[in-house]
Amino acid sequence: MSQPMTRRQVLTATAGAFAAAPLLAAMQPQHEGHVPSKPAPPPATPPASPVNGARAYRPVIALDTPTLPYELDNGVKVFRLVAEPVQREFAPGVVVNCWGYNGQSPGPMIEAVEGDRVRILVTNELPKGIHTTVHWHGILLPNGMDGVGGLTQRHIREGQTFRYEFTLRQHGTYMYHPHFDEMFQMGLGLMGLFVVHPRDRSVRPVDRDYAILLNEWLVRPGSATPDPTEMTNFNLFTFNGRMFPGTSPMLARLGERVRIRIGNLSTTNAHPIHLHGFSFKVTGTDGGPIPEAGQWPEVTVNVPTGSARDIEFVADAEGDWAFHCHKVHHLMNGMGHNLPQLLGVDQAGPAARLARRIPGYMPMPASMTGMMEMVRPPNTIGSTVEGPFDEIDAGGMFTLVKVRAALEDGKDPGWYAHPPGTVAEPVEG
Numbered sequence: 001m002s003q004p005m006t007r008r009q010v011l012t013a014t015a016g017a018f019a020a021a022p023l024l025a026a027m028q029p030q031h032e033g034h035v036p037s038k039p040a041p042p043p044a045t046p047p048a049s050p051v052n053g054a055r056a057y058r059p060v061i062a063l064d065t066p067t068l069p070y071e072l073d074n075g076v077k078v079f080r081l082v083a084e085p086v087q088r089e090f091a092p093g094v095v096v097n098c099w100g101y102n103g104q105s106p107g108p109m110i111e112a113v114e115g116d117r118v119r120i121l122v123t124n125e126l127p128k129g130i131h132t133t134v135h136w137h138g139i140l141l142p143n144g145m146d147g148v149g150g151l152t153q154r155h156i157r158e159g160q161t162f163r164y165e166f167t168l169r170q171h172g173t174y175m176y177h178p179h180f181d182e183m184f185q186m187g188l189g190l191m192g193l194f195v196v197h198p199r200d201r202s203v204r205p206v207d208r209d210y211a212i213l214l215n216e217w218l219v220r221p222g223s224a225t226p227d228p229t230e231m232t233n234f235n236l237f238t239f240n241g242r243m244f245p246g247t248s249p250m251l252a253r254l255g256e257r258v259r260i261r262i263g264n265l266s267t268t269n270a271h272p273i274h275l276h277g278f279s280f281k282v283t284g285t286d287g288g289p290i291p292e293a294g295q296w297p298e299v300t301v302n303v304p305t306g307s308a309r310d311i312e313f314v315a316d317a318e319g320d321w322a323f324h325c326h327k328v329h330h331l332m333n334g335m336g337h338n339l340p341q342l343l344g345v346d347q348a349g350p351a352a353r354l355a356r357r358i359p360g361y362m363p364m365p366a367s368m369t370g371m372m373e374m375v376r377p378p379n380t381i382g383s384t385v386e387g388p389f390d391e392i393d394a395g396g397m398f399t400l401v402k403v404r405a406a407l408e409d410g411k412d413p414g415w416y417a418h419p420p421g422t423v424a425e426p427v428e429g
Contacts, residue, residue: 056113057197060261062211063248063399065193065240068108076117076165079110083132083156083178083190084125090238091246091333091381091395096217097225098189098241099126105241106213107176107192114171114199123161131155134164135179136194137265138286138308141166149180171198172288173211173261173308183267187228189215189241191265204289206312207256212239214264214271214303214325214397221334222377231268237330237396244331244398245385249412250323252315254405259283260323262301263308271330271397274300275313277321278401284310300326315403320416325397333383333395334376388415389423 059067070077086100101107112118122134133156135147145166146152156162177191193211198204215238218230239247252258262273263286281295286308303309324331376382383395404413 056199056201057111058206058209060109060111060195060209060211061250062109062193062213063240063250064242064246065106065211065213066102066104066108068102068110070112070118073119076119077112079118079120080123081107081120081134081192082123082125083134085127086189088189088241089246090236090241090243094243094246094333094379094381095224096219096236096379099185100189101192105189105191106215107190109193109195109211110176111195111197112168113197114168117165117167119163119165121161121163122156124156124158126158128158130185131157131180132178132185132190133162133180134176136164136166136174136176137306138172138174139166139194139196140169147179149178155180168196170288171196171203172284172286173263173310174286175213175263175265175308177265184228186265187217187230187267188226191215193261193263195261204259204283204312205257206259208250208252208258208315209261210250210259211261212263213241214239214262214266214273215241216266216269216330219379221380224379234267234269235332235334237325237332239397239399243333243396244383244394245381247399249320249400249402251407251409251413252401252403253407254315254318254403256315257312258315258401259310259312261308261310262303264303264305266305268305269327269330270302270304272300272302272326273309273323273397274326275311275321275323275401277317277319277403278313278315280311280313282309283312284308315401318403318405318416319418321401321403322394323399323401324394330397331383331394334380 068079068081070079072078081101083099083101084103086098086103086105087095088098088100088105089095098105110120120134124130124132126132131149133147133149133153136145144152145164147164149155153162174194174196175191176194178185191213193213195211216234217236217238218227218234219225219236220227236243242248250258250260264271279297279299280301281297282301283290283295289310298311301309301311381395384391384393386392402413402416407413
């Protein structure tokens with residue numbers, strides 16, 4: 001019987017080069033015949049999804065993430081997940097070696113209805129010697145289906161397929177992820193969203209329903225494989241495996257009611273997610289919907305690691321409204337933590353002398369904006385993009401909520417055209 005690679009082995013493997021060899025091999029995107037899925041272009045943001053007559057719900061839009069299809073077997077919804085090495089494009093020109101499900105990190109969103117009987121077939125195609133399981137985070141089910149390796153089930157060994165089957169007894173926003181060697185496997189991206197709709201279509205109706213899964217990574221500059229043993233110094237921050245400017249916007253027509261489901265499976269950080277332009281109510285957690293009397297108004301919702309929050313608002317103001325984590329370094333791409341602070345330092349003299357001896361030398365800028373102009377290592381991207389007025393200084397966990405009176409479903413309307421007299425301008429004289 002093959003033995004799994006455990007967290008303890010991962011940590012002790014760093015003691016020497018010989019001991020590290022199995023770990024390094026396992027971290028490679030291609031190992032023992034396992035070839036990572038190539039990154040696919042992110043799926044186009046679908047339209048608002050009018051309620052399908054064949055469904056008892058309005059489909060959720062998980063930005064840049066597909067929804068997992070299912071088959072019916074005597075009334076049971078059958079889903080299939082394959083855990084495997086994948087390549088994920090975080091932003092244009094930045095491709096990361098991850099582990100994921102069905103060629104995707106995060107994996108495809110599972111969507112079902114309260115009362116459904118679901119069967120989820122999970123196949124392990126991870127590198128040789130890697131065992132896994134799947135835990136259905138927040139979902140009420142029989143103990144033997146909970147997915148805790150060694151406690152409630154045997155490990156899913158390489159090449160094996162396990163069956164999870166249970167009846168959904170609640171509705172809300174949930175997640176799935178391994179519950180064996182979580183640090184290593186989740187640190188490489190094995191996770192996904194699981195949305196359960198209420199059986200009664202009249203419960204909590206909205207016009208647009210979005211879902212986002214938060215994650216954080218350490219991918220050292222010039223490399224492509226995350227370090228899953230990192231616990232604090234992360235440098236890439238993603239919405240559904242994408243970072244700005246690679247994130248898709250959320251679209252809404254003026255006056256529509258919008259829900260955004262936010263799950264957080266980051267290693268360490270809680271993320272205070274802030275929406276510009278609107279006051280929203282926190283309407284649910286991964287414990288389920290919050291009764292109306294218990295909901296509260298916010299403009300920022302803190303999402304702790306291992307939890308989910310649902311927010312709802314009426315899109316009653318047109319514009320391109322920012323939606324982002326309010327930890328300011330989570331709006332950076334390739335953020336470093338060990339750089340000197342040179343604000344107020346006159347570098348002109350030393351810089352001129354160094355430039356004579358080091359061709360191409362550039363002094364360290366006093367601000368992050370200047371740093372973005374420096375030459376970057378391969379497989380990295382800056383944190384500025386040209387906007388309609390000037391540079392947008394943002395990366396990482398940042399996207400837009402675009403609200404328009406006239407909106408063509410599924411099509412980005414471009415930058416907002418502000419009415420005359422409604423834009424901040426320089427004061428003359």
